[in-house]
Amino acid sequence: MSVSNTKKRAFGLIEVMTALTVMIVVIGAVATVTRQSILTAQNAKDSIVAAGLAQDVIEQVTLARNENPQSFESTFTPTQTLNNIEYSREVTIDRKTDDMLYGGEYWEVKASINWYDSQTNSNKNYTLKTILTKWQ
């Protein structure tokens, strides 16, 4: 009776583990890119909504100035909930004087919108600035 010991090539344990590690890294990278794309698209959508709200603030201040050039008291809701996200709005109006610009007096209006992004657990901000002049 003869026993033939034929040598067969096969994968060792270390080779298999290395291959699995590489595969996990590649799949992890693809999954991360996928998730990042979704978050970026979502952030773009939230930013456009915030831009609309900031524009609303600027337009309300412009209306207040048109109705009473001496006063900028405008009324807008400080918080607005859209798409299940609460946006808080605030405006700062700084009076500036410059003999060379806008007839010597103008106002810098800054509308700031803040909201909390639950997907990235971070606070987001959108700011819109404009200049209003004394138009009388």
Added chain:
Amino acid sequence: MAIKKQKAFTLLELLLSSALFVSAMVGVIAVVSSSVSTISQTLKVKNINSTLRNVNEYFAGEIHNAKCVKVADESAYILNFYDSNCINLEKVVYVNKSGRLVEKPPSSEEQYLTPENITITNIDENTPVFVSKDDLLVEVKFNISVSGDEVSSTDYMTSFTRRLW
């Protein structure tokens, strides 16, 4: 009689390799399917963002320069643009039944302002699309979505002040 020995795969090797191949393909298909879904969703958001920007630019141009603009009494979906005396109707902008924004001059054909696959509706029953404050400021509030896709639905709100009077 000589029997030739040929190298081949045994049944067990074939079954094992098939099982491994199927397992690997399940993972690959899951990743590809997820990527395709992400691309599709991203494109929908991109279309909505693009439409919102275009609509915003349109209203900013039209309302800022309007001589007289009023929300139609009978419907919050209709915005009427008049001449400087607020008597003669120059143009109507409205949201039609299929959810598209339309511009209609009195003696011309109507022109669509939003793409066919984008739908505009009011945010809820109690919130009109157009609200006018003293005929000087027009508030615009609506929901925009890719037709038939609730996930892409976005509520949008802004306002525009007339600059000319």
